[in-house]
Structures are given as structure tokens and as C-alpha cells.
Amino acid sequence: MALREQSYLILLALSEGSLHGYGVIKAVRELSEGQVRLGAGTLYGALDRLAGDGLVIVAKEEVVSGRHRRYYELTGHGRQVLAAETTRLARLATTAQRRLSLQPGMGM
């Protein structure tokens, strides 16, 4: 199953432990080196879809300084899908590098 870039980055952000919404947005920004800036609307739409596919679940809920926090974490299936997608992307990157290195003037 090929994941959208945003979904992949969200799963990757959650791979080191549970995070709340704002935590996911920050982690995705860091992972993508500032290239992907998730909006709150996009984030919750993506989380709903990922939860629907059984890739993430709510780990816990709490209220901190009057702010409602809901923490999300990967399911076992989510971790498997993330690993499979990472392998696929790595293979694709290797192929891309090999092809580019064959082009004149593109030695890598």
C-alpha cells in the first residue's frame, strides 16, 4: 500500500512514541526539513483516515493548562506498513540514483 507523503511523515513522526496533534505537526516539519507544514485541518483529516485504516490509535487523553490533548500512537499494523513503505522508498531512491549516475554530467 503506497502512502501519501503526509501520511508517511505522520506515521514516521509517531514511530518514536505517542504524540499529540501539535507534536505531530512539529515533528513532521522537522522530519521534512521545513518542506511540509501540516495545517491543523489536514492533520486531523489524515489522522482520521489513518485510524480508519487501523494504522494509528488514541493512546491517551489529558487536559494540560486548559488545553485538551489527545495522544496518538502507531498500531502494530501501522508499524509494519511504515517499515514496508520505507523499504519501498529506499529501493526507489537507489534506482533513481543509479539511473541519474548513468546520465552524462550527472555523476554522483
Place this chain on the structure above:
Amino acid sequence: MTHDIASVYERRCRLLMRLAYPPRFREFRGAELLSTLLDLAEPGQRGPTMRESFDMLRAGLMLRLREHPPPWHWLLYRVFGARLPWRYRWWARDDIQGRFFVERQLGAIMLVWIMYLVWITSGLPSWAVLVMMGLTYLSARLSKAGLRRKWLAKHEFHPDGTSYHVRPRPGGEATERRPA
């Protein structure tokens, strides 16, 4: 962020959420979404940015489209009062409790039966047709509360819109499963 600016920011976020998302979403995700928007605010920011506003409006529209019943079910529900499948019952609740519920129902019924209505009223003077339509509308308006109660019960909701069954928390399951 000073208290005044923070409260202006929060008020604008709430307004945006009301514009973008249906009540069922705000009821279960509103507090969480608002907290995230408050976390995202830069010092001194007085409202959500254009980018954030557009993102939420787009996400809200996608959610509404995703959760809207398919045309055939929608037509049976709107015109014949049929119960929607279980996974659309929260959509039905918002529709029944929403503004202009009676007008939406009557409008759809009239559109579907328009040929028949034209035929049965063809011999009548136009004022009589208008009086009949007015009386129908008036009786529907007067029985609105009872109509809402009945339709909510049909979709397993109490008259105040609370569910007969506990809803799984968002992020747990994408669609609510019918209890055994």
C-alpha cells in the same frame, strides 16, 4: 500573547471551526482542534492565518463530502423519511437538528413530486394552490418539534441529540459500529 489578544485569537478560531466543520465533528474533536490551533499561534497573532483558514475550510468540506450519505439513501431519507444506514446516522442527527430542516424536507418532496402536484392542482385557481402550499408549510412548521423527535428516535438519538449508544472516541475507529 496577552490575555486580550489570546481571547480574540480563540474567538476567531471558534468562528472558523463553526464555519468549517459540522456539529458532530466540533462536539467530539472541537476541544482538541482548538488546543492545537492555540499551540500553533505565534506571539501577538490575532487570528488564524489565511493558510490555516483555507486548510480548515478545505478539510471541513472533505469531511462533509466523505460523511454525506450516497444519493440513493439520501433521496429515500429526504423524500420518504427512510432511516439512513447506521454509519450515516450522525449526519442525519446534524441534518435533523440543523436550521431549515422542515424547509429542506418540503423542498425536496416538492421537487420530486412536482409533476404530480402540477397535475392535481391544474384545475385549481392559483390562489387556492398558494393557500394549500401555505397550509402544508404551516402544519409542517407547527409539528416541527414532534417531527424532529420522531426522526431522531428513528436514528437512535434522544430528543436533545445525544446518542442511545456511547460513541467510540475519535481516532479509535473511523466509523461507529452498531452495538450488538
